[in-house]
Amino acid sequence: MPRDDTEVVVTGLGLVTPAGIGVESNWERVTSGVSCATTDAALSGLQVDFDCRVPGFDPEALLGGFSSWQLERFVQLAIVAARQAIADAGWEPGAWDGGRVGVVLGNSLGGTATFEEQCRTLREDGPTKVSPLTVPKYLPNMVAGYVAIDCGARGPSLVTATACASGTTALGVARSMLRNGECDIVLAGGSESALTPTAMAGLAKMGALSRRRESPESAGRPFDIERDGFVAGEAAGVLVLERAADARARGASVRAVVRGYGAASDAHHPTAPRPDGEGIEQALRTALADAGVAASDVDHVNAHGTATPMNDVIEGRMLRRVLGDRPVVTSTKGVTGHTLAAAGAIEAAYTVLAIERGLVPPTANLKNQDPEIDLDIVSGEPRSGRIEVAVSTSLGFGGHNAVLLLTAA
Template sequence: MTALGGDIAVTGLGLVTPAGIGVEENWERLLSGRSRATRDGALDGMPVDFSCRVPGFHAEELLGGFASWQLERFVQLALVAGRMAVRDAGWNPETWDGRRVGVVLGNSLGGAATFEEQHLVLCERGPAKVSPLLVTKYMPNMAAGYLAIDVGATGPSMVTATACASGATAVGTARDWLRSGACDIVLAGASESALTPTVMAGLGRMGALSRSGDAPEHACKPFDAERDGFVAAEAAGVLVLERTADARSRGATVRALVGGYGASSDAHHATAPHPDGQGIERALRGGLADAGVAPDEVDHVNAHGTATPMNDVIEGRMLRRVLGDRAAVTSTKGVTGHALAAAGAIEAAYAVLAVQHGVVPPTANLKNPDPSIELDVVSGEPRRTRVDVAVSTSLGFGGHNAALVLTSA
């Protein structure tokens, strides 16, 4: 084991999102700037009947029969993403020391689909007919639990639950474990799959969802003057993190470095961010200080950018205040939709890819930029540019904020 502290290397990525299954498919779709939003048969008759689901995800094919019926979908997504990330990092779980491997994944809503289904069973058929798998399929911690089982990771494992900041919180937690010496390898990320009628009804009643149902593929418009909410999504993203010296000593490919992490709480409101963006500003400034990066050194921001009227203005003004207008900003939610707890994880992975490839994806559906948001928001076509420092910002209900600083290797 090498000296502790310092930057942490990202050596593996696994992505299962509406943009596709696998890193290459995700990156190609992001660069195309084409949304994945479409009508959702599970939401027929609902006020908002469209979403962003993972296309072509067949659990039996990807994981086998056991997982296809005994595991909830958010766990299935996490397992596929986790296996991809481990392979990408060049590790073999059969040969690593599992005692030195940790797992930290974010999740918010657990197995909402199973809970809804089994509640109906209870009401209609009685308690004797409720599935014995209800509790284990519903519990959010099972994303980390089953991934640890799958890869033989017997170090620490946990689920972070900071709402839509959960994935970023997980990556920051993993970085801390590595710096402290608690682990030598950590699988970090998040998973969410809760596109159920009840959850969607709740989000709709909050006013968070876009109502642009005539053309779902154009509904999510981050930073656009005509934005009216997000499109809900499911996804999983897993990053393999190691101390940089350890990764290089084994000849691993280092995609990027996790140079800094900052977190804060608004202590303001259950669902609305602080009107001045004070919380996310503290998180961003903390992450930059942790990384030893000056604000004018940031080349790219993968913004939280939910396409809700309030979030985009508050976040946009905060980014301008802290970073100026030099950084090339994007919101990838225009393509993927908002994957709730998984958003911060997949967006951290996208920021890693931007650093690695020197390309900033466009913000899908941005046609009429909001003039009150004075940022260099990339739209239309991907932008090829040197990205030595990228930032990924995440905000969650409850006032949770997290910012990751990713730097070139």
């Protein structure tokens, strides 16, 4: 039976990002405003040889056994983040009804490391040397499948693939599943680890990446007049979503309310956003209407803010047009880099933390704000203040746009 008016809440967070492993280490680094970008030996010889990797991620120590060598890194990151989120929500997988637990995770590129490695093996050693794990390791859907296996979630599981909007799309889909009564708990978010030579060379060739090889730590400059592209990153973010009544009945701590969601397509270009920002504007207005919230009530925006010349000015003009100059805006990609399909998920988690703690992280490397972007963007130091209503925006190749609206519990 549909339950369209059901309130959905966040009860758990899990983060594995370039800013650290765990929620607190992430928040400390993101609010510091110090970029995670460094030169990467795995990209030696490429036009762009720097990125943002998860520091100190040891699969053997964190996962052990089978998972440490038979799973692709994007799956490993997601499992660790999911375990964190489940524990944070106060659940023990053995204690829940697995048939009522769903998994919805965003991913776009799958196991690029395995695919590149096995292509080399095929070319150099022949077909008999190709690993039988090739397909299950690079399939994008396996991130949801393995997370479900790990925690015994036997409800619906799926992967959303809307490029860099995938994590936000996943949260929107998960919310609908809960409101429609399909599940009682959903693990939702996104994961990506595609910092491989072919993927990075492709992004560099199309002009998406910053070329500041001499100073990686200052390369990603969201909303800055001198921005020249994003710094690629890897990450996983998982949020536990439940219906508010169920969460409160079991005495769970409610971290935030997922009040609204909106999605729209540009129908314009495979990689460039619409110059008028109509698609992301439609998604934002849909989220506001879905939440029953006026534009003038929005206190904070965690913007997509990739540091690409086109995205930032188009998004910035749209935010000003719809929300005015009241919201306090940030782009946490200045610290974490652009984590592609995981971006919407980790930024939703950062938005939850901003609401809880009344603190907006600064936009790293923002020294000279583009005068075409007339917004109150935080730079330098984090800014404190009461946050009741916040939005997180995401745009993806293919013209995908998604917006999540979160409110205080």
